[in-house]
Each structure stands twice: as structure tokens, then as C-alpha cells.
Amino acid sequence: MSSVAMQSETIAAGSNTAELDTTRPFFSVRDMHAYYGESYIVQGVSLDIRKGEILALLGRNGAGKTSTLRTIARTDNPQMRQGEIWLDGMPIHEMSSYQAARAGIQLVPEDRRIIQGLTVEENISLAKVAPGNGWSLEQIYESFPRLAERRTQEGVTLSGGEQQMLAIARALARDLKLLLLDEPYEGLAPVIVHEIERILHSIKPLGITTIIVEQNAVAALKLADRAVILDTGEVAFAGTAKEVLDNADLRHEYLAI
Numbered sequence: 001m002s003s004v005a006m007q008s009e010t011i012a013a014g015s016n017t018a019e020l021d022t023t024r025p026f027f028s029v030r031d032m033h034a035y036y037g038e039s040y041i042v043q044g045v046s047l048d049i050r051k052g053e054i055l056a057l058l059g060r061n062g063a064g065k066t067s068t069l070r071t072i073a074r075t076d077n078p079q080m081r082q083g084e085i086w087l088d089g090m091p092i093h094e095m096s097s098y099q100a101a102r103a104g105i106q107l108v109p110e111d112r113r114i115i116q117g118l119t120v121e122e123n124i125s126l127a128k129v130a131p132g133n134g135w136s137l138e139q140i141y142e143s144f145p146r147l148a149e150r151r152t153q154e155g156v157t158l159s160g161g162e163q164q165m166l167a168i169a170r171a172l173a174r175d176l177k178l179l180l181l182d183e184p185y186e187g188l189a190p191v192i193v194h195e196i197e198r199i200l201h202s203i204k205p206l207g208i209t210t211i212i213v214e215q216n217a218v219a220a221l222k223l224a225d226r227a228v229i230l231d232t233g234e235v236a237f238a239g240t241a242k243e244v245l246d247n248a249d250l251r252h253e254y255l256a257i
């Protein structure tokens, strides 16, 4: 493939501002296999995302979406036994979860993991302790005015939507390159979903790349550039989000919408 030639063409065509390279995958998973003990769950998943894109990772309950995100974040459970994960030229598959986080991969799990006994601001400040160039408190409060209003409130007392915002804010406080969101809209009112969509959209031009797992497939597809549908741990479809929205058969078969 002449990806190097295409890449240099992009650089030559661009200015010296933060031009996004749209030719080469920024994040790439190659034939990834992972197990919980002897249970074989992630069965050869591959996917590519360009810098600043949003990928919707969809599929029925139990399809392996959460397990795929955990494997990418290099958690021990499930354990990856085969495959490669590349982020911006870095071999993530050779890293521990701690190293992957330092390399810029931040997983926001379904339960959000807000730390009990700490205020909103303390939750963010604790995330900032990690090395690297994350967002400042000022930048975070500018993008999340609700968090600014509640900065001295205990994090776990926030509404579900505000906790989701806090979880995303914590990821932004670290050196974030790839954001992994597991069901971020679950249980949230439409108005809060829109606010989170606005934030996810606004970080795209900064080059932050996102994988969003959502049961609300329509909302995720409207936000996303690309879509991957999983079925029993394998990729059943990979293409653009629009292709899924336009394909009723695909939606019926795998997403029940």
C-alpha cells in the first residue's frame, strides 16, 4: 500500500496547523482474540479508525462489545491471547493497562467509577495527577458548565448525566488520544444525551478519537463516522455509520431497530 506516499501528500497539502491526517488509520486492531479464563469471547476482531473519528461499536446484548473495549484498554480480564493493537504507531498489545492509559487510551466503563468521598473537582484533580498534557480545570469547566456549578459537590451525588460528564472530564484531564465509552447514554434524559453528543463532537477537531458502545444505536450512528457491528465476538459488519442507518436488513438483524 502506498500509505506513506498518501500521508506525505496530506502533510504537503496541509498548513502547519493541527491538520488531521485522514489517510492512515490512527487506531488499528488486528485479529484480536481474548478470553475470560477458558471462555473464548473476543474472536478475531479487527477495526480501523482515523484520527478524530467516532466509531460506533454496536451489537446485541452479549455480543462482546464491553469485552472488546476492555481488551483494547489492556485490562487483565478478558485476557488477550492473540492479535495486535496500534495507536498512533505505538504497540498497545505489548503494554499493561497502566501503560496503555499513559499512551492515551481512556476507558469510561458503564458504571463510571466516580470516586466516593471526593468532590467533582477532586475527582478531576486526581485524574490530572497522571503524567502528560491533559486539559486544565479551566478548560474542563468551560466545556462542562454543569460541572463548574457543582465543583464542590461530592461526585457520587451528581445525576447520572452529570456523572457521565465527570467521567468524560476525567479522561480529558489525562493525556487523551482514544476515548472508549461503554453505554454512556444509559438511563439519561434526551436533553443530557444531546449535551454529551455536543461535547463528543467538539473534541473531534482536537484529534481525539472515540469508540462509543451504545444500546441507543440510532443516537450513536447519528454521531459516528464509522460503525462496526459485533455478533458473538466477531465482526459482522464494518463500514460507515450512514450505511447502517440506510440498511434496514442490517439494522433488523443485528440491532433490532
Ligand SMILES: Nc1ncnc2c1ncn2[C@@H]1O[C@H](COP(=O)(O)OP(=O)(O)O)[C@@H](O)[C@H]1O
Binding pocket: 036, 039, 041, 059, 060, 061, 062, 063, 064, 065, 066, 067, 068, 077
Ligand atoms: N467476567 C466475565 N467472565 C466470563 N464471561 C464473561 C464475563 N464478562 C462477560 N462475559 C461473557 O462474554 C460475552 C460478551 O459479554 P460482553 O462483552 O459484556 O457483551 P456486550 O457488552 O456486547 O453486552 C457474554 O457471553 C458474557 O456472558
Ligand SMILES: [Mg+2]
Binding pocket: 065, 066, 067
Ligand atoms: Mg456491555
